[in-house]
Amino acid sequence: MKLLIVEDDPALRATLERALVRRGVQVATAADGRAALDQWSAAPPDVVVLDLGLPGMDGLEVLAAARRRGWTTPVLLLTARGTVGDRVVGLNAGADDYLPKPYDLDELEARLRALARRRGPAAGGDTSADAGVATVGALRHDKVGGAIYFRDEPMELTPRELALLQALMAQPGHAVAKERLFELVFPGATEVQYEAIEVVVYRLRKKLAPTGVTLMTLRGLGYLLKVAA
DSSP: OOEEEOOOOOOHHHHHHHHHTTOOOOOEEEESHHHHHHHHHHHHEEEEESSSSOOOOOOHHHHHHHHHHOOOOOEEEESSSSOOOOHHHHTTTTOOOEEEESSSSHHHHHHHHHHHHHHGGSSSSSSOOOOOOOEETTEEEEETTOEEEEEEEEEEHHHHHHHHHHHHHTTTTSBBBBBHHHHSSTTTTTSSEEEEEEEEHHHHHHHHHHGGGEEEEEETTTEEEEEEO
């Protein structure tokens, strides 16, 4: 596993680097946001550990810049802030996982390896992966054929469930507003109640239960897909 650690505290950065290298991880480091983006681009890692409290360009700004560039590398946020609101902001910005400080090194390593396995070798700043396929955890969306597969078996979805899941898989790690999902699931519908989208969400959530992918509701933001650690 190739890891990029973005942490401005030199002692913590060095300690984390030494500990993970001893565990067989290839580690590159950056002390600020701009250096992180340069390193990320030059040598795309399998996973990024990103501290939120960076000087100048903070962690959320780094994450947003990476996602705008199309980089799909899994990102685990580290922060001393542990409130639900902070977690929501981080996930909505495109993070894949979240670990508040202080953390256990064994848990950190387990989460990092889970993220690396989830994305496989196509992760990183390299945008040359097959544009016809989108993956979230064990789910795979064949954009050409339209079907969504779980462990290479097509999922049995209604057209509305399929449209909803396709919309969410198109923006992994990002919340999609309920209004936008309603437009995609019920295109041109003028007599359908707005709350009907919640029925589709409920049914799809039940079908996703065995897959390890959770359909989360973020109040005031919309819905997003989250892969179990």
